[in-house]
Amino acid sequence: MSFLNGILSQVQPTKLSFTGDDFMYILPEFIVLVTACLLVIVDLILPKKSRGGLAWLALLGYVGALAAAGYLYYADATISHTTFSGMFVRDNFTLFNEIIFLITGILGILISPTYSLKRKIPLGELYSIQAFSVLGMMIVGGSGDLMAVFVGIELSSIAVYILTGFARNDRGSAEGALKYFLLGIMATAILVYGMAWTFGMTGSTNLREIGRQIASQHSTSSNMDSGITFAMLLLLVGFGFKIAAVPFHVWTPDAYEGAPTPISAFMSVGPKAAGFAALIRVMVEGMPTLSNQWTIIIAVLAVLTMTLGNVVAIAQNSVKRMLAYSSIAHTGYIMVGVAAYVNSNGVDTNVARQNDSISSVLIYSLIYVFMNIGAFGILIYLQNQQGGAEVDDFNGLARWSPIAALAMALCLFSLAGIPPTGGFFGKFFVFRAAINSNLLWLTIIGALNSAVSAFFYLRVVVAMYFNPQSEESKSKLVPTRSFFLTAALVIICVAILVLGLYPDPALKLAQDGATPLFQVVKAAAGQP
Amino acid sequence: MTSITFTLVISAIVFAVGTVGVLLRRNPLVQFMSIELMLNAVNLAFISFSGRFGTSEGQVFVLLVLTVAAAEAVVGLAIIVAMFRHRRRIDVDDIHAMQG
Numbered sequence: 327m328s329f330l331n332g333i334l335s336q337v338q339p340t341k342l343s344f345t346g347d348d349f350m351y352i353l354p355e356f357i358v359l360v361t362a363c364l365l366v367i368v369d370l371i372l373p374k375k376s377r378g379g380l381a382w383l384a385l386l387g388y389v390g391a392l393a394a395a396g397y398l399y400y401a402d403a404t405i406s407h408t409t410f411s412g413m414f415v416r417d418n419f420t421l422f423n424e425i426i427f428l429i430t431g432i433l434g435i436l437i438s439p440t441y442s443l444k445r446k447i448p449l450g451e452l453y454s455i456q457a458f459s460v461l462g463m464m465i466v467g468g469s470g471d472l473m474a475v476f477v478g479i480e481l482s483s484i485a486v487y488i489l490t491g492f493a494r495n496d497r498g499s500a501e502g503a504l505k506y507f508l509l510g511i512m513a514t515a516i517l518v519y520g521m522a523w524t525f526g527m528t529g530s531t532n533l534r535e536i537g538r539q540i541a542s543q544h545s546t547s548s549n550m551d552s553g554i555t556f557a558m559l560l561l562l563v564g565f566g567f568k569i570a571a572v573p574f575h576v577w578t579p580d581a582y583e584g585a586p587t588p589i590s591a592f593m594s595v596g597p598k599a600a601g602f603a604a605l606i607r608v609m610v611e612g613m614p615t616l617s618n619q620w621t622i623i624i625a626v627l628a629v630l631t632m633t634l635g636n637v638v639a640i641a642q643n644s645v646k647r648m649l650a651y652s653s654i655a656h657t658g659y660i661m662v663g664v665a666a667y668v669n670s671n672g673v674d675t676n677v678a679r680q681n682d683s684i685s686s687v688l689i690y691s692l693i694y695v696f697m698n699i700g701a702f703g704i705l706i707y708l709q710n711q712q713g714g715a716e717v718d719d720f721n722g723l724a725r726w727s728p729i730a731a732l733a734m735a736l737c738l739f740s741l742a743g744i745p746p747t748g749g750f751f752g753k754f755f756v757f758r759a760a761i762n763s764n765l766l767w768l769t770i771i772g773a774l775n776s777a778v779s780a781f782f783y784l785r786v787v788v789a790m791y792f793n794p795q796s797e798e799s800k801s802k803l804v805p806t807r808s809f810f811l812t813a814a815l816v817i818i819c820v821a822i823l824v825l826g827l828y829p830d831p832a833l834k835l836a837q838d839g840a841t842p843l844f845q846v847v848k849a850a851a852g853q854p
Numbered sequence: 855m856t857s858i859t860f861t862l863v864i865s866a867i868v869f870a871v872g873t874v875g876v877l878l879r880r881n882p883l884v885q886f887m888s889i890e891l892m893l894n895a896v897n898l899a900f901i902s903f904s905g906r907f908g909t910s911e912g913q914v915f916v917l918l919v920l921t922v923a924a925a926e927a928v929v930g931l932a933i934i935v936a937m938f939r940h941r942r943r944i945d946v947d948d949i950h951a952m953q954g
Contacts, residue, residue, distance in 0.1 A: 480922045484922075488932075500939075504882060504934065507926075507929065508889070512873075515869075515896060519892070525904075526902075531912075
């Protein structure tokens with residue numbers, strides 16, 4: 327292995343230093359960490375009756391973290407600052423991901439209380455573990471080093487394994503948790519083996535340094551390729567599990583169906599977005615030189631993911647399981663955006679086109695947070711009222727709860743990508759990026775899949791508006807009001823409409839978010 | 855064979871044994887142990903690369919992997935116990951309340 331000698335001479339020890347600024351730049355993460363710890367402590371002190379107030383503490387923490395992230399953005403909108411010896415990067419990509427994860431956290435808190443109280447799930451622990459999960463995702467979003475990617479992904483995943491099995495009296499919950507756990511940690515092992523090989527081939531765990539090493543080795547010799555390609559494949563498999571891409575999706579339907587519904591909503595958006603953030607950080611910042619190879623793999627996986635997710639979703643009678651398969655399909659749409667990173671028609675490094683690709687991934691993830699938690703939110707509403715989660719349980723919802731039916735219809739139209747909802751623009755941006763990268767075939771498959779998906783989304787709408795409510799369902803109906811759930815659904819419906827009618831500000835923010843990645847890529851390739 | 859190649863081959867073999875164990879064994883506890891084996895293979899790879907480069911990054915990574923593996927063990931055993939409470943025996947072939 328003589329090639330290692332060449333790397334050895336180039337590896338330089340990095341200087342360790344911490345300053346007060348370092349802590350300034352992780353302020354949002356720090357606030358979430360303090361909130362999570364406070365929730366554990368206050369939960370112990372408070373008497374059982376007044377623990378409902380913990381939701382306010384959690385919300386305060388998330389909103390405070392959002393405010394801190396916003397403050398850092400307004401203080402310097404073009405910020406790109408490396409902290410903690412390259413472990414954490416504060417730039418606009420970090421910011422956009424923090425917004426996604428904090429909104430996920432806020433909505434996740436709002437939809438939980440009524441459902442959890444009915445099933446005797448301890449709320450304080452649920453909130454604090456969820457906050458740790460959000461913290462892990464935020465670390466992934468701002469990671470500048472493989473170690474930060476690993477620790478962040480694990481912090482968010484382990485927390486979600488616990489949450490999945492939180493309904494201890496429910497057999498499905500434990501079962502879903504076990505399946506998720508075993509496959510999840512196996513994915514972790516594969517992922518970290520890929521990180522070991524990446525480290526072994528480049529001599530560094532810092533993503534920018536890895537990018538530089540691969541670029542320089544690529545230009546001088548070709549005998550490195552097999553080792554680094556092996557590493558890249560292992561990393562892709564690991565990330566594939568985390569984002570639930572076919573064929574690494576087998577845990578998804580059972581984990582989503584078994585978990586308490588508010589947790590299904592949370593884990594169908596948060597860890598998925600974190601997986602994409604990690605994928606983009608590692609692949610775009612660390613391995614831009616190999617982008618011709620990994621985009622092809624992602625494009626193929628995207629086709630499988632979209633098609634399997636949509637086709638199997640048609641056959642589902644449980645709305646919860648249908649939403650699980652639909653979330654697999656949405657992973658596929660987002661992967662189309664990632665695959666658009668490289669122009670399939672010859673090599674070019676047009677930054678505007680690449681920016682379109684990454685910003686479409688970001689904005690789709692944001693819109694997906696709202697519409698998917700919205701659909702799960704109405705499901706929670708229905709389960710609070712009468713317990714069931716089958717398509718038939720939606721029969722006649724428009725009669726006895728017209729506003730809930732309208733909100734569900736809005737979320738489902740958005741998931742199907744029908745204008746004027748946010749989901750339409752999400753798909754529009756992703757497919758536009760693919761067309762600009764000459765991936766017309768992928769766009770066509772994606773559009774056909776959208777048409778298929780409309781079938782099973784509209785099936786629920788038809789049940790709500792045209793089928794009569796059964797007598798059995800009427801007898802089970804227990805009117806339950808929840809201030810938090812209503813608030814969450816109002817926020818979601820407004821957000822879906824705003825993103826559908828006026829997506830410009832969010833799009834601008836997503837484009838800003840994608841920009842710092844390409845400065846890194848250029849620097850790695852030695853361009854100004 | 856140089857020493858790094860030797861340790862890397864060992865690491866690859868251990869990783870493969872772990873993977874086969876996860877896929878073939880039916881007891882969640884044994885599957886969990888196999889995954890621990892995979893993580894140890896990763897640690898071996900990190901240490902041999904790290905020794906070759908003479909930097910500490912790989913060794914720090916090993917400490918992180920060990921810590922995370924411990925956290926996983928705690929959560930995993932808790933989930934397996936919860937599972938056991940429901941059905942008094944654990945075997946992944948019995949776990950099929952949800953299908954489709």
